[in-house]
Amino acid sequence: MNLTSTLLAFAAKVLSGAQARWIDCQPDTCQRVYFANHTSHLDPLVIWGSLPYDVREVTRPVAAKDYWSRGPIKPFLARSFNALLIDRKKIKVHQSPIELMINEIGNRFSLIVFPEGGRVPEPGMREFKSGIYYLSKKRPDLELVPVYIENxxxxxxxxxxxxxxxxxxxxxxAPIWLEEGESKVDFLTRAREAVLNLKEL
Amino acid sequence: MFQPSGDVLIAQITSRFEVLTHAPTLALLGGVLLALMIAWGVAWLLGRQSDSTVNPALVQLFDRRIRAWLLMYVILALGFILGRGATTFLFFCVSFFALREFITITPTRQGDHRALFWVFFVFAPLQYLLIFAGPLLSGLDEILVGPGPYLHGLYSILLPVYAFLFVFTRVALAGDPRRFLERTAKIQAALLICVYALSFAPALLYLDLYRHNSATGQWERWEGSTAGLLFYFILIVQLADMFQFAGSKMLGGVPIAEDISSSRTWRGILFSLAMTSLCATGLWWVTPFTWWQSACLSMVVSALAFAGGMTMSAIKRDRGVKDYGTLVEGHAGILDRIDSLCFAAPVFFHLTRYFFMVLPMAQIGE
Structure with missing residues (x-):
C-alpha cells in the first residue's frame, strides 16, 4: 500500500468507470481468495481499487513471475501492489506455487487470482486451472469469492x-467453499459457474 | 491585420457573454431558480402525504426530475460565472460522458479499439477546442477563418466529414472486415449525436447577434448576453420535454410508435408545441428575438426535442435497456438528460446564426 498503487488504482477506476457491486457478499478483511475472469491488464488493478481501504491493505494480487519481472517498470509495479509472483514456467517439487501462496498469506492476507491462467476476451471463459482447488484443500477456511469483470x-x-x-x-x-469429498473437476466447474452466474445479475 | 492588440483580444473573448451585467439574463436565472425551489418544496410536501392521496411512484419521479434539474442549473450557473471558456469545457465533459454511455451499450469489436481511442481523445476535444479557439484567431484574415463565429466553417465539418472518413479508414486498417459498415456507422452515430450535435449549444455563446429595431426599421447590435440565450434554449428544451410527458399523460391518445416509446402521443406533442411556444413568447426579452420569432423558434425546438427523444428511445429499445442510467448501477444517465438537447442544438444554432447574424450583416453591408 503506497502512493503509486493508490494513484494507479484510482486512475484505473476513473478510466474504466468501474462500479463495484457486492451481490450476496460484503467487503471484509477476513482471509479470502477473490477469483475472477481475466480479460484485461486492468483487472487486478480495478478489483484491488474497488475494495475498501482496509481490505485493500491485506489483499495481494497473484501474478506471473516471468511477465512481471521483465524490464524496469513491471517489477516496480508488482512491488507497489505487493503482488505475489508465481513462476509459471518452472514449477518445483519442493516449492509448489500453492505452498508459496500459503506461506506468503499467513493468516493475514487475501489473494486475487485469475484461474483461467491468461487473458481471455469476454464472451468466452476458459476452464479453470486447478490452483484454487489445491489452495482450498490445504486451507479450507479461506472464503472463495467469485468476481465477474464486465466490459x-x-x-x-x-x-x-x-x-x-x-x-x-x-x-x-457469494463466497463458496470446497465441499467435503468434492472432486477436483466438480469443484472447478462449480467455481467457474459461480463466476458465470454473476454475468446475468 | 494578423494580430489584434491585447485589449481587442480580451474584448473579443469576453464580449456579449457577461452574465452578471445583463439584467434580463440575471432575471431569467433568478426566476428559474425560484421556480425550481418552489417545485422542490412541492415535491417535498407531496412526499410527506400519505400514499392514498397521491401516487408515490409519480411523486418520486417528480422529485428525481427536480433534483436533476437543480443539479443541471447549479452546474450551468457555475459555468456562466466562470466564463465562456469554462461553459464550453463543461459541455465537452457532458459530451465525453454521453459518448462513454453510448459506446458502452453499443457492441464493438476489438478492431474498433484504436478508432474509438481517436474518437474519445482526439476528435471530441478538438471539436470543442475549435469552438473555443475561434475568437483567439479573430485577428487573422477573414478569408482564412471565415465570418464569425470564427472557425465556424471548420467545426461544422470536422466531425461529419473528416472524422467520419477517418473512422472508416482506421477501422479498415485494423483488418477486421466483419460487419464493417455496421460497426463504423455505430461509432459515427455516437460522434454525431453525443459530440457534434451537442457542441452547437456552447457554440451559441460565440455568436455576434443583431436585433431588428422596429421603431427605426434598422438592424442594430444586440447588447444582450449569449449566456442568457443558451440558458433560454436549454430552458425551452426542458419545458418541451416536460410538456410532452405531461400532455401525453393527461390527454391520453394512441402512442405514436408503441414499440419505441409507449408514453409519447400525438396529443402530447401538440400540447407541448403549444405550451412551449406560449412560454417562449413570454421569454423573448432575454433574446434578440421578438415575441413571435421566439414563439416560432421554440416550436421548432420543441419538435426537435421530440425527435431526439424518439431516436434515443429507439436506440435504447434496440439494445434492450430502459434508461442509460440503469445500464451500470450508480452512474447517472447523462444521455437520458441530453437526448432532446442534442437534436435541437444544431438547428437552433443555425436558425439564430442565419436570421440574427448573417442576414443582418449582409443587409447592413449593402
Missing part, C-alpha cells in the same frame, strides 16, 4: 496499450 476487456483489450474510457462493472458474488 473491462473493451477498455483495454489484449495487445492494446491505449485505453478507451468505457463503463465497466465489477461484481462480487
Amino acid at each position: 473491462l476487456n473493451r477498455v483495454l483489450p489484449r495487445g492494446e496499450f491505449l485505453p478507451v474510457p468505457l463503463l465497466s462493472c465489477i461484481k462480487f458474488g
